Amino acid sequence: MIITINGMPGSGKSTIAKRLAKILRYSTLDIGSLRRRVAKKKGLTLAEFNKWSEKNPKFGDKYFDHLLIKTARAKKNLVISGRMAFHFLPESFKIFFDVSFPEGARRIKQSLHENRNEGRNLSSIAEIISSMKKRIASDTRRYKKLYRVNIFKPSNYDYVLDTTHIPIPQVVSRVKSAFQVWQRRKLKKSAKLAKTNS
Incomplete structure (x- = not known):
């Protein structure tokens, strides 16, 4: 089974993905971390790398998209x-995490020391919120142009959760429960289909 996670900046995507994978004993792939690593090698912030990706999709977004499909x-x-x-794995359990801008910015500010490569000289919540909004606009624009899909549209996902006021362990617990319900429904549907075709 594959679980795919998207969400707003600062919503906890990477952290929750790692914890969930550990509990389920699944492997993980964090595209955001890979993008930051490549951006750093190029001497760019994530925002600058996103702008570069708009002009060089073959070596930017499409490279990472092919990597996730291959994995x-x-x-x-x-x-x-x-x-x-x-989008590329429609049979997966598709999750989207929302978060308010102030809370997302607060979390990002807390993790700046972990070298998120979010942007240059981001010190205040207001500056981080501005960076978040630019990033969302860039992501929306790039993926609509490349694939004609709105990555922030809730109806594209099986499970949507606002993590603004929920501690990470509780988010992980809720996601695990939702996944198990989805998994049972999928297995039941597959069994019913197999019975019909036999």
Whole structure:
């Protein structure tokens, strides 16, 4: 089974994906972390790398999209945190995390020391919120242009959760429960289909 996670900046995508994968004993793929690593190698912030990706999609967004498809084909049980994972893996359990801008910015500010490569000289909540909004606009624009899909549209997902006021352990617990319900329904549907075709 594959779980795909997308969400607003600062909603906890990567952290929750890692914890969920550990509980389920699944492998993980964090596209956001890979993008930050590549951006850093190029001497760019994430925002600058996103702008570069708009002009160079073959070596930017499409490269990471091909990577996630390749990884998904090789792994049976996988949790993927990434913008386009839900789109390329429609049979996955598709999750979207929302968060308010102030709370998302607060979380990002807390993790800046972990070298998120979010942007240059971001010190205040207001500056981080501005950076978040620019990032959302860039992501929306790029993926609509490349794939004609709105990555922030809730109806594209099986499970949507606002993490603004929920502690991470509780988010993980809720997601795990929702996944198990989805999994049972899917297995029941497959069994019913197999019985009909036999």
